[in-house]
Amino acid sequence: MDTQVRHPMLVPTRHDELSRQQFVHNLRLCLAADVLPGARRVYERRVRPAFRRDHQRDPKDRHEVRKAMDRDPYYRLYCATQRASQEMMWDSVIDSVERENPTLQQRAKDLKTSGKGSVRIPRDFKQPAYHRAADIHLQPGGYHLDHGSNDLASGAIYDRSVFLYAIGGLGDYNDDLGRTLVDYYRAKFPKKTPHRILDMGCAVGHSTLPWVEAFPGAEVHGIDCGAGMVRYALARAQGLGRVAHFSQQNAEKTSFRDGHFDLVVSHIMLHETSRTAFDRIMRETFRLLAPGGVMLHMDLPRDHGMKPYDSFLMDWEAYHNNETFMVVCRDLDWKAAAVRGGFDPARTKVDGSLTHAAMEMIKAGQTPPYAIKFPILVGRK
Amino acid sequence: MAKAKRTKGARPAKSQSAASALPRAAKGRRPQYFLDPAVDKLHLMVMALIGELSVSRDRIDTLERLIERHKLFDVAEIEAYVPDAKADGERTARRLAYIRRVMKGITDEVAQVTRDDPALEFEQVVATVAK
Numbered sequence: 001m002d003t004q005v006r007h008p009m010l011v012p013t014r015h016d017e018l019s020r021q022q023f024v025h026n027l028r029l030c031l032a033a034d035v036l037p038g039a040r041r042v043y044e045r046r047v048r049p050a051f052r053r054d055h056q057r058d059p060k061d062r063h064e065v066r067k068a069m070d071r072d073p074y075y076r077l078y079c080a081t082q083r084a085s086q087e088m089m090w091d092s093v094i095d096s097v098e099r100e101n102p103t104l105q106q107r108a109k110d111l112k113t114s115g116k117g118s119v120r121i122p123r124d125f126k127q128p129a130y131h132r133a134a135d136i137h138l139q140p141g142g143y144h145l146d147h148g149s150n151d152l153a154s155g156a157i158y159d160r161s162v163f164l165y166a167i168g169g170l171g172d173y174n175d176d177l178g179r180t181l182v183d184y185y186r187a188k189f190p191k192k193t194p195h196r197i198l199d200m201g202c203a204v205g206h207s208t209l210p211w212v213e214a215f216p217g218a219e220v221h222g223i224d225c226g227a228g229m230v231r232y233a234l235a236r237a238q239g240l241g242r243v244a245h246f247s248q249q250n251a252e253k254t255s256f257r258d259g260h261f262d263l264v265v266s267h268i269m270l271h272e273t274s275r276t277a278f279d280r281i282m283r284e285t286f287r288l289l290a291p292g293g294v295m296l297h298m299d300l301p302r303d304h305g306m307k308p309y310d311s312f313l314m315d316w317e318a319y320h321n322n323e324t325f326m327v328v329c330r331d332l333d334w335k336a337a338a339v340r341g342g343f344d345p346a347r348t349k350v351d352g353s354l355t356h357a358a359m360e361m362i363k364a365g366q367t368p369p370y371a372i373k374f375p376i377l378v379g380r381k
Numbered sequence: 382m383a384k385a386k387r388t389k390g391a392r393p394a395k396s397q398s399a400a401s402a403l404p405r406a407a408k409g410r411r412p413q414y415f416l417d418p419a420v421d422k423l424h425l426m427v428m429a430l431i432g433e434l435s436v437s438r439d440r441i442d443t444l445e446r447l448i449e450r451h452k453l454f455d456v457a458e459i460e461a462y463v464p465d466a467k468a469d470g471e472r473t474a475r476r477l478a479y480i481r482r483v484m485k486g487i488t489d490e491v492a493q494v495t496r497d498d499p500a501l502e503f504e505q506v507v508a509t510v511a512k
Contacts, residue, residue: 015439015440015443016436016439016440019435019436019439019440020432020436022439023432023435023436024432026435027431027432076414076415077414077424079412079414080414080415080421080424081424081428083411083412083414084424084425084428085428087407087425088428088429088432090407091405094403094405097403098401098402098403101401101403102401133408133409134407134408134409134410135407135408135409138407138409139407140403140404140405140406140407141403141404141407142407142408145403145404153403157403319412320412322407322409
């Protein structure tokens with residue numbers, strides 16, 4: 001079901017455009033529910049036995065599974081179709097955004113006059129190499145697409161596409177990851193009430209707004225490398241009646257002063273950076289936190305502790321969807337990086353949590369379709 | 382047609398310029414999924430066709446629902462509809478023409494192979510026209 005909330009900034013669609021978007025939505029549902037589970041059976045019955053015959057053992061890690069699966073015709077056709085669905089998804093949304101661009105820009109302007117919050121775009125922002133190297137998630141032009149002044153197309157494209165991409169799995173506001181981290185923070189730090197919160201790599205603020213809702217007294221900031229993302233993020237927040245402050249900034253080095261925040265968070269941002277950036281972001285997080293402040297960086301499941309086939313599945317986006325750093329990121333020692341960044345090893349750990357939606361389903365006695373624990377790098381200054 | 386009046390100093394309405402066109406292809410090498418790269422392209426074409434067929438069916442569904450809402454006729458009539466001889470003939474002719482158009486890529490080869498005056502090789506044609 002297409003239940004994305006039609007907030008004032010969500011791009012309007014015409015009949016056939018909406019149909020195209022919903023087709024992609026349903027195609028991805030079918031790929032995830034019918035075709036991909038078949039790949040596991042193909043692996044067990046065809047690929048793994050062949051590997052055993054050749055090597056007298058099972059594949060030892062996700063890379064060996066991938067190399068064997070990459071030759072399998074069933075898996076190839078799955079990959080080709082999944083890739084096509086991703087390309088069709090962007091195209092179906094860009095049709096609408098291209099037409100509605102002037103209207104959306106005007107709407108953002110109108111919302112700005114009456115709404116609260118802010119957006120700041122520096123004049124001399126330097127786009128990091130990991131954004132310029134390839135368009136992450138295949139979004140044409142990248143998250144950082146920017147034609148200057150009022151351009152918010154990248155955000156408008158992203159907002160609608162993320163809903164289709166996740167097959168609605170992130171909720172009607174695409175905010176499930178934000179809610180997940182809010183739940184985690186409340187459960188683990190019940191006595192804390194943050195006054196200033198920073199969300200790194202916020203994109204259009206999907207995960208930022210749950211923090212605004214959870215802590216109405218807090219000043220909430222979101223930063224992202226995409227100018228179009230943060231322009232749109234402010235307009236979206238204002239359209240939803242929420243107050244947050246956005247700026248185009250690189251999480252490796254921000255303009256905020258030392259100790260400015262008592263909570264720094266990110267939601268699946270780290271795997272879209274680089275090895276050098278990862279370390280720098282740790283240092284920057286440490287610098288930005290006030291004494292006693294908390295860091296929560298949530299990301300995608302690491303390789304450690306996963307069965308080779310399950311771990312191989314998690315790499316799909318890296319090899320087919322331009323999330324290249326994920327391959328490296330999943331093997332990194334996150335805690336060691338945080339300690340290098342200044343955090344006390346005794347006050348730093350990698351924890352994990354099911355998503356908010358999965359927890360809600362379990363509470364209601366249902367079985368969630370996606371019950372993987374997302375790792376959370378937790379540190380206290 | 383009367384000429385549109387233009388107020389002195391007013392700018393003409395902004396048209397959809399090339400600058401407003403958004404990029405459509407993502408930066409980064411695209412994996413090759415099949416042994417022959419042409420199959421990758423064919424697969425994309427098939428995916429696009431599946432998508433557009435789905436869009437068309439949605440549009441027909443919209444039409445049927447609007448027909449019902451405006452009480453133009455009972456949509457159940459569509460299920461019960463049997464074309465008369467004239468309609469059946471026209472429909473068959475249209476359907477066959479459509480199928481032949483789709484199959485042309487395959488059948489053209491037979492036409493080439495079986496013609497009485499076999500087609501010349503490209504170089505032979507060049508030699509002929511260069512004379």
